[in-house]
Amino acid sequence: xxxxxxxxxxxxxxxxxxxxxxxxxxxxxxxxxxxxxxxxxxxxxxxxxxxxxxxxxxxxxxxxxxxxxxxxxxxxxxxxxxxxxxxxxxxxxxxxxxxxxxxxxxxxxxxxxxxxxxxxxxxxxxxxxxxxxxxxxxxxxxxxxxxxxxxxxxxxxxxxxxxxxxxxxxxxxxxxxxxxxxxxxxxxxxxxxxxxxxxxxxxxxxxx
Amino acid sequence: xxxxxxxxxxxxxxxxxxxxxxxxxxxxxxxxxxxxxxxxxxxxxxxxxxxxxxxxxxxxxxxxxxxxxxxxxxxxxxxxxxxxxxxxxxxxxxxxxxxxxxxxxxxxxxxxxxxxxxxxxxxxxxxxxxxxxxxxxxxxxxxxxxxxxxxxxxxxxxxxxxxxxxxxxxxxxxxxxxxxxxxxxxxxxxxxxxxxxxxxxxxxxxxxxxxxxxxxx
Numbered sequence: 001x002x003x004x005x006x007x008x009x010x011x012x013x014x015x016x017x018x019x020x021x022x023x024x025x026x027x028x029x030x031x032x033x034x035x036x037x038x039x040x041x042x043x044x045x046x047x048x049x050x051x052x053x054x055x056x057x058x059x060x061x062x063x064x065x066x067x068x069x070x071x072x073x074x075x076x077x078x079x080x081x082x083x084x085x086x087x088x089x090x091x092x093x094x095x096x097x098x099x100x101x102x103x104x105x106x107x108x109x110x111x112x113x114x115x116x117x118x119x120x121x122x123x124x125x126x127x128x129x130x131x132x133x134x135x136x137x138x139x140x141x142x143x144x145x146x147x148x149x150x151x152x153x154x155x156x157x158x159x160x161x162x163x164x165x166x167x168x169x170x171x172x173x174x175x176x177x178x179x180x181x182x183x184x185x186x187x188x189x190x191x192x193x194x195x196x197x198x199x200x201x202x203x204x205x206x207x208x
Numbered sequence: 209x210x211x212x213x214x215x216x217x218x219x220x221x222x223x224x225x226x227x228x229x230x231x232x233x234x235x236x237x238x239x240x241x242x243x244x245x246x247x248x249x250x251x252x253x254x255x256x257x258x259x260x261x262x263x264x265x266x267x268x269x270x271x272x273x274x275x276x277x278x279x280x281x282x283x284x285x286x287x288x289x290x291x292x293x294x295x296x297x298x299x300x301x302x303x304x305x306x307x308x309x310x311x312x313x314x315x316x317x318x319x320x321x322x323x324x325x326x327x328x329x330x331x332x333x334x335x336x337x338x339x340x341x342x343x344x345x346x347x348x349x350x351x352x353x354x355x356x357x358x359x360x361x362x363x364x365x366x367x368x369x370x371x372x373x374x375x376x377x378x379x380x381x382x383x384x385x386x387x388x389x390x391x392x393x394x395x396x397x398x399x400x401x402x403x404x405x406x407x408x409x410x411x412x413x414x415x416x417x418x419x420x421x422x423x424x425x
Contacts, residue, residue, distance in 0.1 A: 018212060037330070040331040045287065054318075054320065055319070108274050112269070112297075123269050127269070129301055160292060
């Protein structure tokens with residue numbers, strides 16, 4: 001009979017409040033459990049989102065968006081054209097590093113179709129892609145660096161634009177490298193500096 | 209002052225202490241066992257909306273990883289290519305092939321292909337591809353021989369313990385930057401010597417690497 005109603009009614013208010021507070025604390029602590037830190041309410045690159053009709057979390061830039069990085073850059077550098085049309089000189093300094101960068105990027109993005117020497121005989125061509133014109137064709141030998149930059153930027157024929165995949169700096173490096181490829185593929189031994197020529201002749205001798 | 213706790217409160221506290229202790233002990237044993245044995249779906253191919261054979265495109269056709277994963281050297285995320293990248297070749301090759309129906313549908317509708325994520329890091333991990341690529345961690349170190357995979361799967365568990373294997377001793381895994389994209393790279397016999405040299409050359413801060421805030425912000 002210790003738990004009889006009159007006794008129960010005698011439990012002080014403070015005790016009830018304490019029990020309630022304890023319960024609330026437990027409930028609040030439990031609410032912290034879960035995997036919501038693993039998948040947080042923010043979007044990472046390529047994550048989907050129901051917020052947009054197409055389900056993509058990453059949004060394409062609006063029409064006419066100017067890149068903060070490229071907005072302050074000379075238009076010639078971004079288009080390959082000046083008031084007189086296609087530029088014939090690189091708008092960046094021609095260095096060995098630039099050409100090596102161009103070679104690396106060319107081998108990644110261009111060689112699959114254009115071939116490593118630029119002859120238009122890349123692996124994808126052998127798989128049925130229409131062959132591009134060789135860079136050693138007279139029309140393309142005469143073409144300027146601005147022409148190549150423009151083709152990469154805007155696409156050409158069946159080739160899509162590479163502007164979204166290859167930044168402008170790299171497109172200029174590639175354009176420079178294509179000109180270097182044209183020189184090297186159509187060079188004679190007389191074009192080689194004397195000191196290097198000796199080396200070349202010796203190595204050739206070893207191969208034979 | 210009236211009595212706050214009922215007489216059975218002592219027993220309750222006693223059992224709570226015993227139960228709590230047992231629970232913590234159980235966690236201390238079970239969590240490490242779980243972390244060490246769970247394989248995180250390693251080696252299980254992840255179904256994709258379009259069957260993309262990596263081996264055909266890379267090893268056989270000789271396409272560089274970066275042709276599609278263009279941002280891997282400069283950004284945290286190694287992007288999955290846009291449908292435009294697929295169509296760059298497939299506007300001419302295998303046009304109308306049912307295998308490529310998903311790509312064609314995405315190209316026509318303008319809606320992105322919904323690839324299923326293979327490597328899903330927790331959001332509290334701030335992984336950065338570019339930081340690894342530019343410091344001599346090869347693609348194949350974490351992703352395995354993707355160039356030989358017909359279907360894509362996770363090669364490594366991506367657990368924190370696995371990350372720390374390298375973050376605690378980077379000299380065991382780093383390779384020359386020129387070999388990062390070489391999928392067939394085999395570490396030399398003197399890896400530890402070469403690795404230590406590369407760690408010094410690349411200014412890899414071995415003291416900072418195992419710190420919490422390197423990966424968790």
